Amino acid sequence: MRKKIVLNFPPRTVTKPITYHLVKDYDLIINIIHAKIERGETGVLVIEVKGKKEKFLEAVSFLEKQGIKVQLLAQDIDLDIDKCVECGLCTGVCPTQALYLDDEWHIGFDKDKCILCENCVQACPTRSISLKI
Amino acid sequence: MSFKKTVEEINEKIKRGQAVVVTAEEMVDIVKSEGVKEAARKVDVVTTGTFGPMCSSGAFINFGHTNPPLKFFEVYLNEVQAYGGIAAADVYIGATQPSEDRGIEYGGAHVIEDFVAGKPISISAYNKWPTDCYPNTELESLVNKETVNEAFLFNPRNAYQNYAAATNSSNKTLRTYMGILLPNYGNVTYSTSSQLSPLLKDPEYRTLGIGTRIFLGGTIGYIAWQGTQHNPQRKRDENGIPLGPAGTIALIGNLKEMSTRYIRAATYTGYGCSLFVGVGVPIPILDEDIAYKAGLSDEQIKTLILDYAVASNSRPVVKEVTYAELRSGWVEIKGKKVKTAPLTSYVRSREIAETLKNWIREKKFFLTEPVAPLPKDTVFKPFTPYRKGAE
Numbered sequence: 001m002r003k004k005i006v007l008n009f010p011p012r013t014v015t016k017p018i019t020y021h022l023v024k025d026y027d028l029i030i031n032i033i034h035a036k037i038e039r040g041e042t043g044v045l046v047i048e049v050k051g052k053k054e055k056f057l058e059a060v061s062f063l064e065k066q067g068i069k070v071q072l073l074a075q076d077i078d079l080d081i082d083k084c085v086e087c088g089l090c091t092g093v094c095p096t097q098a099l100y101l102d103d104e105w106h107i108g109f110d111k112d113k114c115i116l117c118e119n120c121v122q123a124c125p126t127r128s129i130s131l132k133i
Numbered sequence: 134m135s136f137k138k139t140v141e142e143i144n145e146k147i148k149r150g151q152a153v154v155v156t157a158e159e160m161v162d163i164v165k166s167e168g169v170k171e172a173a174r175k176v177d178v179v180t181t182g183t184f185g186p187m188c189s190s191g192a193f194i195n196f197g198h199t200n201p202p203l204k205f206f207e208v209y210l211n212e213v214q215a216y217g218g219i220a221a222a223d224v225y226i227g228a229t230q231p232s233e234d235r236g237i238e239y240g241g242a243h244v245i246e247d248f249v250a251g252k253p254i255s256i257s258a259y260n261k262w263p264t265d266c267y268p269n270t271e272l273e274s275l276v277n278k279e280t281v282n283e284a285f286l287f288n289p290r291n292a293y294q295n296y297a298a299a300t301n302s303s304n305k306t307l308r309t310y311m312g313i314l315l316p317n318y319g320n321v322t323y324s325t326s327s328q329l330s331p332l333l334k335d336p337e338y339r340t341l342g343i344g345t346r347i348f349l350g351g352t353i354g355y356i357a358w359q360g361t362q363h364n365p366q367r368k369r370d371e372n373g374i375p376l377g378p379a380g381t382i383a384l385i386g387n388l389k390e391m392s393t394r395y396i397r398a399a400t401y402t403g404y405g406c407s408l409f410v411g412v413g414v415p416i417p418i419l420d421e422d423i424a425y426k427a428g429l430s431d432e433q434i435k436t437l438i439l440d441y442a443v444a445s446n447s448r449p450v451v452k453e454v455t456y457a458e459l460r461s462g463w464v465e466i467k468g469k470k471v472k473t474a475p476l477t478s479y480v481r482s483r484e485i486a487e488t489l490k491n492w493i494r495e496k497k498f499f500l501t502e503p504v505a506p507l508p509k510d511t512v513f514k515p516f517t518p519y520r521k522g523a524e
Contacts, residue, residue, distance in 0.1 A: 085184065085397055085409055086480050087185075087475060087477060088474050088475045091474045093312075093313050093315060093320060097472075101479075104480065105479040105480040119313070122313065125399035125407070125476075127238075
C-alpha cells in the first residue's frame with residue numbers, strides 16, 4: 001500500500017528519531033513531502049509511506065504512543081475549476097509538472113505527482129488553488 | 134491580378150448569411166493548406182481573441198444624485214477607494230486599487246467583477262467641502278448594477294501588441310506582474326494569446342482603428358482611442374510584427390452587459406490586483422496582405438524574453454524566441470531547459486474568437502470601418518523630469 005499521511009508533533013520535543021524507526025522497525029519506504037518542525041511549536045511532517053498494510057498499522061500505533069497525531073492525507077491541493085480561468089500560470093512554478101496544460105490548453109492536475117510545495121497556491125491569480133489537509 | 138473587398142461588401146454577405154468567418158487559429162491552417170491567394174479569396178472575416186490580465190482597466194459609474202445632493206469627493210466601493218474628482222455622482226474605479234481592509238487580496242478589479250456578477254456593493258462617500266449645490270456631506274449605502282445609471286468599462290490600455298516574456302537571472306524569487314519568477318532562470322512567463330491576439334493579426338493596424346466594434350467582456354464594445362503607451366515605431370520584422378511591446382488600444386463598453394466569464398479579477402502575490410478582460414477584434418479580409426498577416430502562425434511570430442532581475446525600464450534581452458517555442462512548455466536559456474507558462478488563458482481566448490465568429494454568422498454583429506486610424510508615428514517616451522529654469 002501507498003499512503004500520504006500528516007504527522008502532528010506536540011510542542012514538547014519528540015526525542016525519538018521517528019523516520020528512522022519507521023524505516024528500520026516497520027520496513028516502510030518514506031518520502032518526506034513537507035516538514036515544518038520548530039522547537040516549542042506544534043510540528044507538521046507530511047510523508048508518503050510505502051510498505052505492507054499490517055506494518056503500516058503497527059507504525060501508526062507506535063507514532064500515536066509517542067504523542068504524535070496521525071492523519072491520512074485524503075485530499076491535498078484543491079483546484080476550484082469553476083473559479084479557475086485556465087491561464088496556466090501555476091504550471092510555471094510547479095516543480096513536478098503535477099499542474100499542466102493539456103493539448104487543448106485546459107488545465108490538468110495530476111495529484112500523484114504533487115509534492116505539496118504550495119508554489120501554485122500563491123501563484124494563482126484567481127485564488128482558485130488551496131491546500132486542504 | 135489581386136482582388137479587393139470592402140467592409141460594406143462583407144457586411145452585405147453577413148446579412149445574406151454568406152460570409153465566411155473563421156477564427157485566427159483556423160486562418161493559420163487555411164493559409165498553410167490552401168495558400169494565401171485562396172485564403173484571401175475565400176475568407177471574409179478572421180476573428181481574434183485574448184483573455185489576459187490588464188492593469189490599465191477600470192470603470193466609470195454614475196450612481197445618481199442623493200437628496201440633498203452630495204459631491205462624491207472621497208468615495209469607497211467595498212472599501213476600495215475610487216476616484217470622485219469629476220462631476221458629483223460620477224466615479225472611476227480602477228482595477229489595481231487595493232482595498233483598505235483586505236489589501237491586494239480584494240481590490241478595484243474585484244469590485245468590478247462583483248458588480249458585473251450583480252452582487253450588492255457597499256458605497257461610502259464623503260465631502261469635506263459642502264457647497265450650495267452639494268450641501269450633503271456623507272453617504273453610506275448599498276448599490277448594484279440595477280440601481281446605478283451608466284456603468285461602462287473604460288480601459289486606457291489593452292490588447293498589448295506583443296508584450297515581452299519575462300525571466301529572472303538573479304538568485305532571489307521575484308514577485309511581479311508577470312507572476313512569480315523563480316531564481317536562476319527558474320521559469321519564463323508570457324502574456325499574450327499569440328496567434329489569436331488582435332494586434333498581432335493586423336500588425337500594421339490596416340483594418341482596426343478608432344471606432345472599431347469589438348467583443349469586450351462578453352458584450353459589444355468599441356476601440357475608443359489608441360491605448361496609453363502606444364508605441365507603433367518599435368522595430369518590426371519582415372512581416373510587420375514588432376519585436377516586443379508596441380501598439381495598444383483603449384477600449385469602452387457597457388459594463389452592465391458584461392459577464393464574469395470574460396471579466397475576472399486577479400491578484401498577483403507580492404505585486405497587486407489586475408483584471409482579466411476578454412477582447413476579440415474582427416479582421417475583415419480586404420486583400421491578400423491582410424489575409425497573409427491574419428494567417429501568421431506561432432512559428433512566425435517572435436518576441437523577446439527580458440530579464441526582470443534588472444529593475445529598469447530598459448531590461449536586458451535574454452533571448453529572442455517564437456511563440457511556438459514558448460507554447461511548447463520549455464525554452465532553452467544558457468544551456469538550461471526552462472519551464473514556460475502563460476498569463477493569458479489560451480483556451481478562453483479561443484472561446485472568445487469562436488463566440489465572435491458565431492455572433493457574425495448569426496448576424497448579431499456587423500463589421501465597422503475605423504472612424505480614424507490608429508497613429509503610426511507616435512513615440513512612447515520615458516518620464517523626463519525637469520525643473521523650472523531648465524526649460
